Amino acid sequence: MSEFxxxxxxxxxxxxxxEAWMRLLSWLDTHTDTGPILDGPADDRxxxxxxxxxxxxxxxAAVRAMVDVTTRALEAxxxxxxxxxxxxxxxxx
Numbered sequence: 001m002s003e004f005x006x007x008x009x010x011x012x013x014x015x016x017x018x019e020a021w022m023r024l025l026s027w028l029d030t031h032t033d034t035g036p037i038l039d040g041p042a043d044d045r046x047x048x049x050x051x052x053x054x055x056x057x058x059x060x061a062a063v064r065a066m067v068d069v070t071t072r073a074l075e076a077x078x079x080x081x082x083x084x085x086x087x088x089x090x091x092x093x
Contacts, residue, residue, distance in 0.1 A: 001055045003093040004062035008070045009086035011047040014079065021048060023077040028052070031076070032069050053092070063087050 014020050028034070034052040050070065056062035070084045 002091050003055050005053050005090050005092050006066045007049050007051050007088040008066050008084045009049050010084050013048045024073055027073045027076050034069050
């Protein structure tokens with residue numbers, strides 16, 4: 001098992017961004033052990049990026065875990081019509 005950090009991008013975040021962003025971060029913090037460890041806006045105009053951490057057996061498993069948890073979080077806060085479209089990954093241990 002290795003530890004990974006990933007930057008998960010979610011485009012087309014809603015106009016009421018601050019409220020939705022706080023609900024997303026709160027859900028991730030409460031319901032997962034992946035983070036968020038850091039958060040912030042994405043580089044693009046309408047998206048957000050959340051940084052998560054996980055332990056996994058390889059990069060593919062880490063990406064799957066991060067996409068799955070982000071997708072579950074979006075569905076839980078009423079944004080199931082959006083989904084992660086990018087993951088930048090680094091091995092940290």
